[in-house]
Amino acid sequence: MADSTHRQIKDSALDALRARTTVVADSGEFETIRAYRPTDATTNPSLVLAAARQDSYRMLVDEALAGTPGHNLTPAERLMTLFGRELTGVVPRYVSTEVDARLSFDTSATIAKARALLADYDALGVARDRILIKIASTWEGIRAASVLEAEGVACNMTLIFSLAQAQACFDVGATLISPFVGRITDWYKAADGVDHYPASEDPGVKSVARINAYAKTHGYPTQVMAASFRNCDQILALAGADLMTISPALLAELDSMPAADMPGLDVSASRDPRVALDRAGFAWAMNDDAMATEKLAEGIRKFAADQRTLEGELGV
Structure with a gap:
């Protein structure tokens, strides 16, 4: 568990990062993240599954199983909103809650599930302006975000691996997008047969920098939240991004590092x-990008598998 023993220095790299970027905790373990004072928190079935297996969170599992939740939610989905409720007591701003990844190719079902999650938050006494609805960035998911954003529902578009996905999300006015730094880098490491990239050449870092430059150059209000980090070098190279969602392990590492000059984002104008x-243009751009196509599909499959596992462990 995180505690005061992690803070080895007065002014840490984490303190310096907070001065440039909104820090988001990438965890469902609200007791663990409390020490790092993140502004937001983000969850997904994988994170909630890991937390739910710990005895310290058993009370939330029991609450989820105590009765049949309304609003057409399963007990597993109710557990997601219960974790979200607790996280709103830890962070001062947004908590992201993910729509079932198995709905990623169904616009109408995604919209209905987002509304159901928000209705359950209402019943739990959580204001809607504290919640980001997290949706996979398929074409169908982006269409759902278009409808939800028009209703005043803030959306976090996840599993972003390409500029094309980001462009489509910008065009529908998504509140937030989450490009996955580490997973992009993982793909290129395997494809290129290398073990490590310096931060200045890291494909995941370069992808987020390109997306960020595009958003800022063309005046989109959508915020860019870099996600899925593998090491602190990636984080320091992207200092200045609107937000970063960082695991507790890397938050602890940053908190133990001295505040030093960090390269940060290139602020030059986008060349794109x-x-x-349109749908055809989006489909072709994805077809033309093997990494983005493969990592999006893999991410959806993994979130869906963890959702099924969570349901199984809850006995539903």
């Missing part, structure tokens, strides 16, 4: 012209 993608 502003484009608006």
